[in-house]
Amino acid sequence: MTMTKTTTANSTPTxxxxxxxxxxxxxxxxxxxxxxxxxxxxxxxxxxxxxxxxSKLPKRPDVPPAASSA
Incomplete structure (x- = not known):
């Protein structure tokens, strides 16, 4: 399969x-x-x-990103 810059390996367009x-x-x-x-x-x-x-709403982390990097 030939891929263009707008197609990934699994044929999902970007x-x-x-x-x-x-x-x-x-x-x-x-x-x-x-x-x-x-x-x-x-x-x-x-x-x-x-x-x-x-479908389900994605889980959010328990700790905010800024707090987890501190």
């Missing part, structure tokens, strides 16, 4: 979004804290917002 760098970094830290990654959490949230059957 969707560029604008996110402030500090929020992106913080979200990455939270994702790792939860044992996940940004993509998985964003997709989980989107499924929940779209009311897909069986």
């Amino acid at each position: 969707r560029p979004i604008r996110v402030p760098l500090d929020l992106w970094d913080e979200f990455g830290d939270v994702s790792k804290q939860l044992g996940s990654n940004r993509t998985a959490l964003i997709l989980e949230f989107m499924r929940w917002m779209a009311r897909r059957p069986g």
